[in-house]
Amino acid sequence: MxxxxxxxxxxxxxxxxxxxxxxxxxxxxxxxxxxxxxxxxxxxxxxxxxxxxxxxxxxxxxxxxxxxxxxxxxxxxxxxxxxxxxxxxxxxxxxxxxxxxxxxxxxxxxxxxxxxxxxxxxxxxxxxxxxxxxxxxxxxxxxxxxxxxxxxxxxxxMGISFKPSISIEEKSQADEVFLARSPHQASIRLQDGKYILQANSLIKAPLDRTKGWSDGGNFYQRSRRRYDQFIESGKAIKVDEKSAKLIDDVEFNSPSTPAVLCSGHSQNGWLFWEGLDEKRKKGI
Incomplete structure (x- = not known):
């Protein structure tokens, strides 16, 4: 009503x-x-x-x-x-x-x-x-x-959405899907200017070697906290000690953040997702 x-x-x-x-x-x-x-x-x-x-x-x-x-x-x-x-x-x-x-x-x-x-x-x-x-x-x-x-x-x-996940109807209206480059098992799609990391994509804990980066471990700590929160909130289920599978679609504002989440280290999101950089250069 x-x-x-x-x-x-x-x-x-x-x-x-x-x-x-x-x-x-x-x-x-x-x-x-x-x-x-x-x-x-x-x-x-x-x-x-x-x-x-x-x-x-x-x-x-x-x-x-x-x-x-x-x-x-x-x-x-x-x-x-x-x-x-x-x-x-x-x-x-x-x-x-x-x-x-x-x-x-x-x-x-x-x-x-x-x-x-x-x-x-x-x-x-x-x-x-x-x-x-x-x-x-x-x-x-x-x-x-x-x-x-x-x-x-x-x-x-004030524009803050409590929408839990992407509906089936919204998925049907989405642009094409972009797969992560091998050996990563993940995919995103574009929708309304957002980058949707799709359910069943594998996400990874940050690599141990990132602890020693020159940022004083900030990348590792932030990435580890994000990874753990996906599991603790029920958005992902653990596959093994270093990876988990997404249960629902997750929305991002750039392609690089989901690329980092799916690889465990720093990534250029335009290059991580196959065909995405080509799409950007064509201005489609």
């Missing part, structure tokens, strides 16, 4: 309307702040931005990824991520304008959305995937579930 909802938008700085906005359902006390990294200091000066919060840091460069966190002092917590998390380009902070979120609320909401995003096309940047449900009684659970539903609507209104 189709339902209608209204969303209010406020722009604190019209010169930066695309990078800083406040949004709220007029029937709810939950208030959202959308901001790019460059606007972070301005958010701190806005009303209610330092309340108890759950927040989301997004990257949509080569791979769509998200970090989900909680904060008892709102936007101030996110400032620390400028030092230790540089992957994100924009963030969304959710508070209540009467500060009715308490520590239990934001703890549960962090858990809830880590589980929710683990089933989507987003890769999780969280190292702790929160597999244990917070201890919440039945009365609080009803309220917190309502909060979670409202927040999901607000995120979707």
């Amino acid at each position: 189709m339902t209608n909802r209204t969303l209010m938008l406020y722009f604190p700085d019209t010169d930066h309307a695309t990078s800083l906005r406040i949004f709220q359902d007029p029937t709810s006390q939950i208030r959202g702040f959308y901001f790019t990294k460059s606007q972070l200091s301005k958010v701190e000066t806005l009303d209610y931005a330092n309340n108890h919060a759950v927040y989301f840091l997004f990257s949509e460069t080569e791979e769509s990824s998200v970090y989900i966190g909680q904060s008892v002092n709102g936007i101030k917590r996110i400032k620390s991520h400028l030092r230790d998390k540089d992957f994100w380009q924009f963030g969304i902070l959710l508070v209540t304008d009467n500060n009715s979120f308490d520590k239990l609320s934001i703890d549960y909401l962090e858990y809830y959305f880590i589980q929710a995003f683990s089933k989507t096309q987003y890769s999780l940047e969280n190292q702790d995937l929160r597999t244990v449900v917070p201890n919440v009684n039945m009365f609080n659970l009803s309220t917190l579930s309502s909060f979670a539903s409202q927040i999901q609507f607000l995120l979707e209104a």
Whole structure:
């Protein structure tokens, strides 16, 4: 059944309307702040931005990824991520304008959305995937579930998709399939400007020799975390100690990230997928 909802938008700085906005359902006390990294200091000066919060840091460069966190002092917590998390380009902070979120609320909401995003096309940047449900009684659970539903609507209104996988109908509309070069067993297809790594493709843990690269092991650690999260979230099942098979299609923003995932080391995605570079050069 189709339902209608209204969303209010406020722009604190019209010169930066695309990078800083406040949004709220007029029937709810939950208030959202959308901001790019460059606007972070301005958010701190806005009303209610330092309340108890759950927040989301997004990257949509080569791979769509998200970090989900909680904060008892709102936007101030996110400032620390400028030092230790540089992957994100924009963030969304959710508070209540009467500060009715308490520590239990934001703890549960962090858990809830880590589980929710683990089933989507987003890769999780969280190292702790929160597999244990917070201890919440039945009365609080009803309220917190309502909060979670409202927040999901607000995120979707800001363009964040919770779509779990690619449908059969969408597959039938896709462009041709590109196979990984031998000996790798994987394939991608192009769809709506995205690169879809297809179900049954084999993904690999990063090669041990990448631990000694000049980046101080960053490539290995990040690739290992991504590989492990695919298995822990149920998006892939282990074949052996070094490889796993995808259960569902996974969407990427460039061809190189799925190439890295399927090979275990750095790759030029245009060359890794047979015929893809030729297609690009022809401008098709």
